Amino acid sequence: MIAMTASAQSDIGGHSDEAAPLAGGQALRLLIVDDHPLFREALASAIALAFPEAVLHEADGIGTACEILGRNPAIDLTLLDLSMQGVTGFEGLTAIRTRFPRVPILIVSGVTDPRIMHEAVRHGAAGFVPKAVDKATLTRAISEVLGGALFMPPDLAAAPAPVRGGDKAPIAERVARLTPQQMRVLGMIRQGKLNKQIAYELQVGDSTVKAHVSEILRKLEVISRTQIVIETAYVDFDQAGGGF
Template sequence: MINLLIVDDHTIFRAGIARLVADEADLHVAAEAADGTEAIALARQQAFDLVLLDINMGARNGFDTLTALRAECPRLPVIMLSMYAESQYARLALRSGANAYLSKDVDTEELLRAIRRVATGHVYMPMGVSLEPTTEIAASHESLSPREMQVMLMITRGISLTEIGEQLCLSVKTIGSHRTRILGKLGLQSNAEMVQYAMRHGFVD
């Protein structure tokens, strides 16, 4: 039996995963957490075989939570989930210590396949997703930290710095500092250029 911990700040999504695995004889949702702090507390209290971890959560995002989980349970398999483009975000997730990265719109069979593979100690990548960066990618957004990548994606989706700060529970000044570092690392001058860059590399449509 594969005991799962589902970590997502949306109750409906957690419920959907629970319904999905209910008919699978070898899978069991052992616990749910609405944020990273709760997830870490649960991981300290009981053993899990795999964590399904959302990237976008308020005070403690998925990458912050992953770092803490790795410190507490270094061998615990983790699949990261989000709505971001798989081909770009997968490298960042694996570089941060995840065993797999999947978009939340992945079909049921692939999610189940990924869960079973990762639970047995393997890394799972969706069909058609390459982990080999191009020379330009290696020299640019590959250098962004997980938090910087998250802020960049939110900016390119038209979210204001104030709103980003509220969602991530960070000050506007801190978000502004992230933005400045992102522009510097990518060699860009403005949000408009950041959007163009994101579109060129498939981060946004």
């Protein structure tokens, strides 16, 4: 269990001005998103012991987290609880991944169901850590995710992923179903642009962009913008006919 010791400072309070160095001399900056103050304090304390020079930011909800990420583009990793007030399922994970697709998210959750862990990864999480893990496992999870790896606890990762109904065509084939305008919208979604930004660049109305996004989701057989980004990450768009 992550022990409760002295807390780090926060955006809901303030923080250390220095950060632990990453490779290349860059500073380590982490965001903790959890609506339980005592657990935020415990998690911040555990992280401070492992990364004593790290700058820690804290948020008690998804809205606050997005504000902090918007103000601090140098944040290296978000640690997110799935179960918070006002959030259902993977809504919080999807909201952050859609707006800030370049910031990896490590789920730190009280849930230990392997099906939830696998689904969180499908929705864009870079790792999953139960709240009951020890500090060494938490430290390893943070280090591996920061290094670009996907972290899952061995006992949960060994469980089979849930079987999903229906076989999808390869992603390149699904991308090839898109019209030229939908391909342009897809390219902007992959760049993290919002509907209003897409509408401005294409000189079309918001409703037109929404219609394109809905068709893209349908044709790619996904349910969120985050899944669009994840599933198309390695597509050769020149070959698929999208040359953007």
